[in-house]
Amino acid sequence: MRKELSEREQFVLDEIYGVDRGCAKLKTVAALLDINPVGVSRIIAKGERKLGVELKRQFC
Numbered sequence: 001m002r003k004e005l006s007e008r009e010q011f012v013l014d015e016i017y018g019v020d021r022g023c024a025k026l027k028t029v030a031a032l033l034d035i036n037p038v039g040v041s042r043i044i045a046k047g048e049r050k051l052g053v054e055l056k057r058q059f060c
Contacts, residue, residue: 012043
């Protein structure tokens with residue numbers, strides 16, 4: 001399912017949700033990507049939307 005996400009979306013969701021390590025804050029992830037926290041929120045929303053569509057496709 002992760003193949004549905006761009007590399008950037010994967011990175012942001014992994015950092016925010018703590019995959020393989022502790023959860024990071026929006027500001028921390030924003031600093032790593034050199035964007036503002038609103039941009040990180042948009043990437044999160046887009047990635048979650050893609051995952052939701054894929055889950056719905058697989059299970060409905």
